[in-house]
Amino acid sequence: MGIRLNKVLTELNIGLQTTIDFLKAHKELGDISDDTTVNTKIGDKQYEALVNYFKGSIRLNKVLIELNIGLQIAVDFLKLHRELGDIRDDATPNTKISVAQYNALVKEFGSKTYPKTQSDISLFRKSEDKDVRILGKIDLSSIAKPIGNSGKKYDVFVSYSRLDTNRVQAIVGEIEKKGYRVWIDKKGIDSGDEFKTTIVKAIRNSEVFLFFSSKGANESTWTMKEVNTAVHFKKAIIPVKLDNTEYDDSILLELVGLDYVDFTIGSQHSYAISKLIKALQKKIRI
DSSP states (O other): OOEEHHHHHHHHTOOHHHHHHHHHTTGGGOOOOTTOOTTOEEOHHHHHHHHHHHTOEEEHHHHHHHHTOOHHHHHHHHHHTGGGOOOOTTOOTTOEEEHHHHHHHHHHHOSTTSOOSHHHHHHHSOOSOTTOOOOSSOOGGGOOOOOOOSSOSEEEEEEOOGGGHHHHHHHHHHHHHTTOOEEOOOSOOOOSHHHHHHHHHHHHTEEEEEEEEOHHHHTOHHHHHHHHHHHHTTOEEEEEESSOOOOOHHHHHHHTTSOOEEOSTTSOHHHHHHHHHHHHHHHSOO
């Protein structure tokens, strides 16, 4: 007979898009379409999987000890990801969170390079404004201070096809909210020598090279030149796949062995963002 999604969303306290993303990532449980609504019915196996993933509960105290982070750090992060479940401002170490929230915290804070306490943030996010003071509760998304400590002008250089502009800029926006200094060309390709020099300088002065791989990007002579320039400067390269197009032969040997972040259609967006941020944390010196 099936269960209406509206009942599931209310029971598990999750959003419709989060539910769709999860079920699309587990198509072996049954089909789910992009135009799914709250009145759509899902099968018993899909419902059981959602309950197992989102309804299980874990006390925050266990998470804080395991990840060695402060209570407010955990609460602030979960407030930024309410699609995984609700979290109260007055949450305590005894507050219970869902398995999905727990998994997101592990993905975000499992890296040893991430700040573990409130006091660490002032060291992690270098501030040039002497009047900035971090006191009490803080919304991490409001901090947009430089992260890298390598002497480079930029943390991240973004290489992409203009055909993917909307998708790429949405992802870049989430990176910038974390405080990363990003160089991205938003005006379009200029073939002049001055612009070529600008690109080379930007790649040289970035710590990480983010290559958004897609059909358009792999067919672009310009993006292939950018990748090869990054290789020349021995930059840390993180491929981000927007579709399943194979790498162009001119860059295949350089990228084929690198772990990529999956943003292809059908992937779970929140998981991909967490993986991308974690990859940046590992590559950028603080």
